[in-house]
Structures are given as C-alpha cells and as structure tokens.
Amino acid sequence: MFGTIVWVIFAVLLGLFIFRVGFMMLRSLGTPLPEPPPAGEMRKVKIQYRCSICGTEVRMTLATDELPDPPRHCQEDMELVAPIE
Incomplete structure (x- = not known):
C-alpha cells in the first residue's frame, strides 16, 4: 500500500515537471527574436x-x-x- 502511494506521488510530480518544461519550451518558441542591432554597432x-x-x-x-x-x-x-x- 505504501509503495503504491509513493509511486503515485512520484508519477504526479514527474508529470508536473514534464508539463512545466514543455510549457516553457512552447513559450520560448512563441516569443519573437530581438531585432538586429543598427548598422555599425558591435x-x-x-x-x-x-x-x-x-x-x-x-x-x-x-x-x-x-x-x-x-x-x-x-x-x-x-x-x-x-x-x-
């Protein structure tokens, strides 16, 4: 019984972690690239x-x-x- 509860908690935490990482990756794809610097600037x-x-x-x-x-x-x-x- 105790082992089952530990596995369920572990699975929920792993699922939340994967969801959060995936959401951050999708958010990074949605942000536009910054404009290039003006000519002559380093x-x-x-x-x-x-x-x-x-x-x-x-x-x-x-x-x-x-x-x-x-x-x-x-x-x-x-x-x-x-x-x-």
Whole structure:
C-alpha cells in the first residue's frame, strides 16, 4: 500500500515537471527574436580565421557586421575556417 502511494506521488510530480518544461519550451518558441542591432554597432559573432602562410589562427568574437572582412596577417587576407553560426 505504501509503495503504491509513493509511486503515485512520484508519477504526479514527474508529470508536473514534464508539463512545466514543455510549457516553457512552447513559450520560448512563441516569443519573437530581438531585432538586429543598427548598422555599425558591435554585435557578437563566432568566426575563426587561419593565415594560409604561417598557420596563425584568430577567433573573432565582436564585429560590426555578421560577416566582416577577413583580417590580414603576413600581408595576406586570412582564410575562414569555422562555419558561421
């Protein structure tokens, strides 16, 4: 008898937890994405470049564009090596 009550309480709590997580996920899908910042304002990016001559790698974290011009190293433009996310 006691074991049955424990299982019922556990099932109710688990059901409430799953319902709450599902409701939060649906609510997050319903909120609109924020507008992009104005042109020229710094925004977060995650881009990695590599110098084709010496192999130096650079990770760019802030830029004024979503896809900025590549930095220069060894008098040449660096190559994009990380996918844009």
